[in-house]
Each structure stands twice: as structure tokens, then as C-alpha cells.
Amino acid sequence: MNINIMKPNINIIPINEQNNNILSFLKDSLRKKFLTQVKVLDKINIGNNFYNSSRNQYNANKILNFVISDLGLSDSRDIFLSVFNKDLYTSSLNFVFGLAGQYPRACIISVCRLNPEFYECKETKDDKNHLYFSRIKKEAIHEIGHTIGLEHCNNPNCVMYFSNTLEDTDNKEDKFCDNCKKFIG
Numbered sequence: 001m002n003i004n005i006m007k008p009n010i011n012i013i014p015i016n017e018q019n020n021n022i023l024s025f026l027k028d029s030l031r032k033k034f035l036t037q038v039k040v041l042d043k044i045n046i047g048n049n050f051y052n053s054s055r056n057q058y059n060a061n062k063i064l065n066f067v068i069s070d071l072g073l074s075d076s077r078d079i080f081l082s083v084f085n086k087d088l089y090t091s092s093l094n095f096v097f098g099l100a101g102q103y104p105r106a107c108i109i110s111v112c113r114l115n116p117e118f119y120e121c122k123e124t125k126d127d128k129n130h131l132y133f134s135r136i137k138k139e140a141i142h143e144i145g146h147t148i149g150l151e152h153c154n155n156p157n158c159v160m161y162f163s164n165t166l167e168d169t170d171n172k173e174d175k176f177c178d179n180c181k182k183f184i185g
């Protein structure tokens with residue numbers, strides 16, 4: 001049985017303005033993690049029709065669908081990770097750190113709540129930065145995990161554990177547990 005298929009590349013898409021340090025950090029860490037080619041694509045500008053003013057949040061499903069149709073991704077087997085710096089929600093949740101689909105392999109993360117400044121915090125500036133970037137990495141790997149077919153894992157240390165709060169994100173590692181690893185081969 002020949003199951004050796006080419007690895008999909010990962011493409012990072014900044015939505016509106018995005019910090020270059022975050023983009024290059026993600027590019028490096030995802031390349032090391034998934035051992036595949038990672039590119040940062042041109043940014044996509046989105047307007048106010050994705051913004052819900054009564055919630056002061058953006059609709060994650062709508063942005064993801066817009067990116068998929070704008071870039072014509074329906075036939076692509078690459079992975080597309082959108083990175084947004086505003087708060088996201090879905091109709092069933094009051095906020096989400098990210099959202100992902102499998103056909104095509106497109107996902108989005110918001111770095112908004114991952115920033116230690118979003119909630120009150122006691123860390124020093126250096127620690128804050130470290131914490132911020134480690135959260136971004138975990139949430140990006142988590143959403144990419146969904147795009148390649150992984151579901152939520154009940155191991156609280158596994159990167160595929162569902163983060164209901166930032167504490168969950170901080171407690172998990174940026175790694176797939178053995179069970180999840182088996183699934184992705």
C-alpha cells in the first residue's frame with residue numbers, strides 16, 4: 001500500500017495589518033514543527049461587513065469563507081492559516097481563539113486575546129512577550145491540526161486539547177500527544 005503522499009505546504013495570510021515579528025515567528029516555528037515549506041502571502045483586507053458592532057467582534061466563519069473564495073482555495077490541498085489581530089466569535093460561542101475547516105484546509109487564529117495585555121496580568125515585559133508568542137504558536141498548531149483531520153483531544157497537555165480559557169492554552173504544550181501523532185502519521 002502506497003500511502004506516501006506529498007506534504008501540504010503551509011501558507012500564512014495576514015488579515016489587515018499584522019505584526020511582522022508575529023508573522024516571521026510563525027513562519028519559522030511552523031516550518032520546524034511540520035517540516036514543510038511555509039510562506040507568508042500578501043495580506044487580505046477585510047472590511048466592516050465582518051464586524052458585529054453590538055459584540056465588538058468579528059465573525060470568524062464569514063472571514064474564513066471570504067478568504068477561501070477570495071483566494072479560490074476550494075481545490076487546493078495546501079494549508080492556509082489566516083492571522084487576525086481582532087477578537088473573533090462564532091454564532092455558538094462568545095469568543096474563539098481560532099476556527100478551522102478541512103475541505104479546503106483553511107483556518108484562522110486571532111491573536112487578540114492571546115496577548116497578555118488583553119486580560120490583566122502580572123508578568124514583566126519579557127515574560128509577556130514570551131507568553132504571547134508561545135500562545136500564538138500553540139493556537140496555530142491546534143488549528144492546523146484540525147485542517148489535517150484531528151479532533152479535540154482529552155489530554156490536557158496535548159496541543160489539540162480544546163482551549164476554553166487562556167489557562168487551558170497555557171497549560172497545554174505545543175506538541176501532539178502520542179495518540180494524535182499516530183493519527184497524522
Ligand SMILES: [Zn+2]
Nearest residue numbers: 142146152162
Ligand atoms: Zn479546536
Ligand SMILES: [Zn+2]
Nearest residue numbers: 153158177180
Ligand atoms: Zn492529543
